[in-house]
Amino acid sequence: xxxxxxxxxxxxxxxxxxxxxxxxxxxxxxxxxxxxxxxxxxxxxxxxxxxxxxxxxxxxxxxxxxxxxxxxxxxxxxxxxxxxxxxxxxxxxxxxxxxxxxxxxxxxxxxxxxxxxxxxxxxxxxxxxxxxxxxxxxxxxxxxxxxxxxxxxxxxxxxxxxxxxxxxxxxxxxxxxxxxxxxxxxxxxxxxxxxxxxxxxxxxxxxxxxxxxxxxxxxxxxxxxxxxxxxxxxxxxxxxxxxxxxxxxxxxxxxxxxxxxxxxxxxxxxxxxxxxxxxxxxxxxxxxxxxxxxxxxxxxxxxxxxxxxxxxxxxxxxxxxxxxxxxxxxxxxxxx
Amino acid sequence: xxxxxxxxxxxxxxxxxxxxxxxxxxxxxxxxxxxxxxxxxxxxxxxxxxxxxxxxxxxxxxxxxxxxxxxxxxxxxxxxxxxxxxxxxxxxxxxxxxxxxxxxxxxxxxxxxxxxxxxxxxxxxxxxxxxxxxxxxxxxxxxxxxxxxxxxxxxxxxxxxxxxxxxxxxxxxxxxxxxxxxxxxxxxxxxxxxxxxxxxxxxxxxxxxxxxxxxxxxxxxxxxxxxxxxxxxxxxxxxxxxxxxxxxxxxxxxxxxxxxxxxxxxxxxxxxxxxxxxxxxxxxxxxxxxxxxxxxxxxxxxxxxxxxxxxxxxxxxxxxxxxxxxxxxxxxxxxx
DNA sequence: CTGAAAGCGCTTACAG
DNA sequence: CTGAAAGCGCTTACAG
Numbered sequence: 001x002x003x004x005x006x007x008x009x010x011x012x013x014x015x016x017x018x019x020x021x022x023x024x025x026x027x028x029x030x031x032x033x034x035x036x037x038x039x040x041x042x043x044x045x046x047x048x049x050x051x052x053x054x055x056x057x058x059x060x061x062x063x064x065x066x067x068x069x070x071x072x073x074x075x076x077x078x079x080x081x082x083x084x085x086x087x088x089x090x091x092x093x094x095x096x097x098x099x100x101x102x103x104x105x106x107x108x109x110x111x112x113x114x115x116x117x118x119x120x121x122x123x124x125x126x127x128x129x130x131x132x133x134x135x136x137x138x139x140x141x142x143x144x145x146x147x148x149x150x151x152x153x154x155x156x157x158x159x160x161x162x163x164x165x166x167x168x169x170x171x172x173x174x175x176x177x178x179x180x181x182x183x184x185x186x187x188x189x190x191x192x193x194x195x196x197x198x199x200x201x202x203x204x205x206x207x208x209x210x211x212x213x214x215x216x217x218x219x220x221x222x223x224x225x226x227x228x229x230x231x232x233x234x235x236x237x238x239x240x241x242x243x244x245x246x247x248x249x250x251x252x253x254x255x256x257x258x259x260x261x262x263x264x265x266x267x268x269x270x271x272x273x274x275x276x277x278x279x280x281x282x283x284x285x286x287x288x289x290x291x292x293x294x295x296x297x298x299x300x301x302x303x304x305x306x307x308x309x310x311x312x313x314x315x316x317x318x319x320x321x322x323x324x325x326x327x328x329x330x331x332x333x334x335x336x
Numbered sequence: 337x338x339x340x341x342x343x344x345x346x347x348x349x350x351x352x353x354x355x356x357x358x359x360x361x362x363x364x365x366x367x368x369x370x371x372x373x374x375x376x377x378x379x380x381x382x383x384x385x386x387x388x389x390x391x392x393x394x395x396x397x398x399x400x401x402x403x404x405x406x407x408x409x410x411x412x413x414x415x416x417x418x419x420x421x422x423x424x425x426x427x428x429x430x431x432x433x434x435x436x437x438x439x440x441x442x443x444x445x446x447x448x449x450x451x452x453x454x455x456x457x458x459x460x461x462x463x464x465x466x467x468x469x470x471x472x473x474x475x476x477x478x479x480x481x482x483x484x485x486x487x488x489x490x491x492x493x494x495x496x497x498x499x500x501x502x503x504x505x506x507x508x509x510x511x512x513x514x515x516x517x518x519x520x521x522x523x524x525x526x527x528x529x530x531x532x533x534x535x536x537x538x539x540x541x542x543x544x545x546x547x548x549x550x551x552x553x554x555x556x557x558x559x560x561x562x563x564x565x566x567x568x569x570x571x572x573x574x575x576x577x578x579x580x581x582x583x584x585x586x587x588x589x590x591x592x593x594x595x596x597x598x599x600x601x602x603x604x605x606x607x608x609x610x611x612x613x614x615x616x617x618x619x620x621x622x623x624x625x626x627x628x629x630x631x632x633x634x635x636x637x638x639x640x641x642x643x644x645x646x647x648x649x650x651x652x653x654x655x656x657x658x659x660x661x662x663x664x665x666x667x668x669x670x671x672x
Numbered sequence: 673c674t675g676a677a678a679g680c681g682c683t684t685a686c687a688g
Numbered sequence: 689c690t691g692a693a694a695g696c697g698c699t700t701a702c703a704g
């Protein structure tokens with residue numbers, strides 16, 4: 001391993017001068033700089049990040065909170081996986097590395113302690129464990145932080161326009177002549193109001209077009225998952241077999257619902273129309289006719305990186321940044 | 337941020353003594369140790385990894401090579417995603433953090449330089465870019481390294497029993513009375529012989545049971561992907577419409593093949609039997625009748641962590657560790 | 673059993 | 689424009 005002292009010996013300059021040349025800051029004779037850079041290249045010099053980090057107090061590390069919990073798919077999750085692929089690219093080209101924050105690190109450690117331990121420069125909360133109280137204290141820790149999904153007070157969140165998408169879905173159904181419409185939701189938590197937001201937008205959209213949503217037509221599935229969608233649809237349908245359309249809060253729930261409907265002999269969209277959410281690759285590969293909303297994962301990832309970089313540079317950013325979700329019109333909505 | 341010097345002042349001991357107490361090594365009066373530990377707890381002391389790393393030459397960082405290339409799904413990949421979830425758990429409980437190695441880091445950097453830069457203690461190659469020459473030099477770098485998929489000379493690889501699975505599939509078909517059997521393969525590369533291994537095992541299995549594989553019944557799909565499976569099946573079927581069974585090298589190819597077969601009116605398994613590979617969640621969710629092989633991702637991940645830890649501790653490990661894949665018998669094979 | 677000294681590789685003021 | 693000194697937080701021999 002070659003150090004700046006080796007380069008100092010090689011070139012005859014002092015260590016601080018080598019440092020300046022390598023980092024391109026401060027005034028330096030251009031010949032000096034060139035000589036040093038040339039020597040560094042020849043010697044295959046690589047800075048040692050630990051040393052750099054120790055003296056600059058910058059680890060160039062971004063902590064990532066991405067938990068692999070029940071019913072979720074961790075790295076395999078349709079939204080989060082894609083998000084991470086892109087976020088990683090953005091953040092790396094800015095010279096940062098990703099570091100997964102974990103509580104079972106080294107036999108148990110809080111996120112904050114893990115952050116201190118690695119001295120991370122910033123944090124992105126992708127998917128924490130439900131209502132983990134530590135998430136809230138993150139904002140207080142003083143470490144720059146963004147969130148791509150959870151609405152955490154004091155943390156800049158980049159998230160889809162759920163409400164507006166709900167309104168959009170309502171318009172689609174009404175435009176097609178539907179009046180009796182069901183909603184399959186999922187549990188909402190304090191920090192994770194996606195389901196409620198979509199529902200509220202949906203009701204508002206219907207209302208604006210003169211249709212009042214009947215509370216009877218709402219069913220909350222137990223998880224963001226197909227089995228729960230199956231069960232939810234069953235309950236809803238047993239209560240209200242007269243509905244002609246359904247807005248499902250996510251594609252996996254929509255998929256489960258379709259499974260149930262198929263079981264009771266209902267055809268889509270002839271008997272029942274349906275709109276999902278996510279454009280989940282898993283679902284759209286196999287139910288290519290399902291109309292749905294595509295969350296703009298690339299944009300969310302880009303903005304997350306951009307906002308985080310901005311906060312780290314000392315410039316504050318808004319509490320919430322909303323990103324439009326695109327409606328993907330396929331053929332699961334019948335015109336009555 | 338509280339340092340060992342703060343603890344030294346607080347307790348009246350010297351920094352080296354604090355260090356010893358914290359790390360539990362060397363001889364120390366148990367009362368001294370307790371006092372120091374107590375003080376550390378009260379003060380909320382967290383060691384600074386950069387400083388630790390600088391003096392011990394151990395970063396406690398494991399570099400991960402996981403590329404998001406064409407036709408792959410990066411974090412979303414069915415095998416790699418699950419693998420990483422588990423590997424991460426194992427490696428974290430041993431006190432290591434994951435660090436993604438990247439070439440587009442900071443405007444372009446080789447893997448090895450990235451390793452030097454962060455001073456990683458070990459590397460896991462999950463999924464590199466096809467035939468990237470740098471992968472081969474990794475073994476020479478002296479950094480402990482394991483691979484979970486690619487067979488890299490000099491690097492310990494943990495991988496499924498592809499050959500044996502091929503044999504198994506052959507027995508299943510023959511047992512059910514099939515004689516004219518096709519194979520849908522995928523490109524093999526120097527370091528990635530999975531397709532060839534499965535094929536060779538398959539041929540061997542047939543041969544052992546007195547059936548010679550007809551070269552005409554082999555078709556190589558262009559990618560490990562459904563569209564390629566569709567096209568491959570088309571070619572194969574146009575050439576040999578008399579086959580009654582197909583072994584597909586992965587579930588996505590199997591899925592594409594089934595799409596084609598459905599298009600030409602063939603039913604599974606009535607007209608054609610099929611066996612896939614991977615137990616891909618995407619596929620098995622939607623084609624729940626597909627018999628397939630499940631790679632033991634948990635075991636592969638565990639062994640990868642175990643082997644890497646072993647190598648880092650100085651104990652050599654075998655070139656290749658094979659992990660059995662489990663046959664999942666569902667109902668896509670018809671008994672003739 | 674405990675501590676003074678030196679070092680890990682880099683950077684930051686501060687002189688000159 | 690360049691360098692001597694000190695420091696980042698920790699650990700490793702080596703004394704005592």
